[in-house]
Amino acid sequence: MTNRAWHLKSRPQGMPTMDNFELKPLGDRPLAEGEVRVRNAWLSVDPYMRGRMNDVKSYVPAFEVGAPLQGGAVGKVIESRAPGLAEGDTVFHMLGWREEAVGPAEAFNKVPPMPVPNEAWLGNLGLTGGTAYFGLLRAAQAKEGDIVFVSAAAGAVGSAVVQIAKAKGMTVIGSAGGAEKCAWVKELGADAVVDYKAEPIVQGLQKAAPKGIDVYFDNVGGDHLDAALASARNNARFAICGMIDGYNGAPPAALRYIMRIIAARIMLKGFIYTDYMGEVGEFYRDMGGWLASGQVKSRETVRDGIEAAPDAFLDLFRGGNTGKMLVKL
Incomplete structure (x- = not known):
């Protein structure tokens, strides 16, 4: 399987362009103890990522020029050397903008057993x-x-x-x-x-x-x-x-x-x-109930393939999405 990732080629001046992004292969490496390998199925693109493309101090670190971009993603564990996660587990995490994610088990959250589609963990449950x-x-x-x-x-x-x-x-x-x-x-x-x-x-x-x-x-x-x-x-x-x-x-x-x-x-x-991570259980309870009852509905704008990620991101600023913008791999 390929493992490609979008990298920040240069810092945007004003509205980003495709020239600011570069799709390159990520080197493969064996897992260290406590790590997992995840094949991503869904990627999220969100407006706040634009701020991370600037070299300024903020509440999250800036993206590095030449390094892979990051964002929300959902995928399946395809290899594990961590006791808490097994092959086949579905997880959500912040190592998106790439086809496969490798990292310590604590960087991945196992999807709770709720009757919702996996992409909901990037939308109304995420x-x-x-x-x-x-x-x-x-x-x-x-x-x-x-x-x-x-x-x-x-x-x-x-x-x-x-x-x-x-x-x-x-x-x-x-x-x-x-x-x-x-x-x-x-x-x-x-x-x-x-x-x-x-x-x-x-x-x-x-x-x-x-x-x-x-x-x-x-x-x-x-x-x-x-x-x-x-x-x-x-x-x-x-x-x-x-x-x-x-x-x-x-x-x-x-x-x-x-x-x-x-x-x-x-x-x-x-x-x-x-700021409110200590209350996330209450959020899951309320939102899970609203989704199950139909009180809260989801709508997604979906683009296909890793190649679509930057243009999907740019469409957030062009009014090209209704509801959540997602990329399906």
Whole structure:
């Protein structure tokens, strides 16, 4: 079997291009004691990976030029020298962007026995769903009866936030680009959807939420953050998950309504998934139940083959995905 991996050939300046990536074979080596070899079946590409391509200090180390890229993946153990994992076990891990992953057993998590497809561990039961769950319910302290605004509501995290909020008895307003994506967000249960391609988001949100919002889940930044500030009620809570508007170096839009943080006593809290690892059992219990009952649904945009990974990643910034973007090997 081949074992190829995408490497970071050069650091992007602004929007990445295919020239920043290089697909090369990974050298084969025998396993050391305590290691496993995994044949990947599914790869995840996520917007936060763009930040790791810059040589800056952040909450995760930067990717190294000339080294293999990393990301979420699900696969099967094909060789093991570790007592906790056996050949044939399905695992999820962070050694993606490659066909086979080799590493210590502690780098791999055995998939729990739940009646869900394996790719769910990269979506609603993985980093994506966990980010939505903890951001909404912990960082933003959202509760039943709140009016919640979710930007990029047709994306992987945003669509999970919409459904979790509805499952918890909240009113939900989403934003999405284009009629097709807006219709899907409405199907997920959103009470209203603003098409930011059809009208300015500030005015669109004010029409959709005439009483204002209690919670904002931010995936976009820029004018969406400004719209949330303009519509925030007193003591509103903002979970700042991602600001994709600025990931490729574009200057963020001026925040005309930023002074409302003071007048409305708005709380803004940045967070990352790993802040809440001590509560992951509760997340699995709740999300597993919602998936089993059909309260939360998944939708994936799937590209085929290791060759497709960089273009799938770039499509995250071009609006080319609805729901979770995955690569199937």
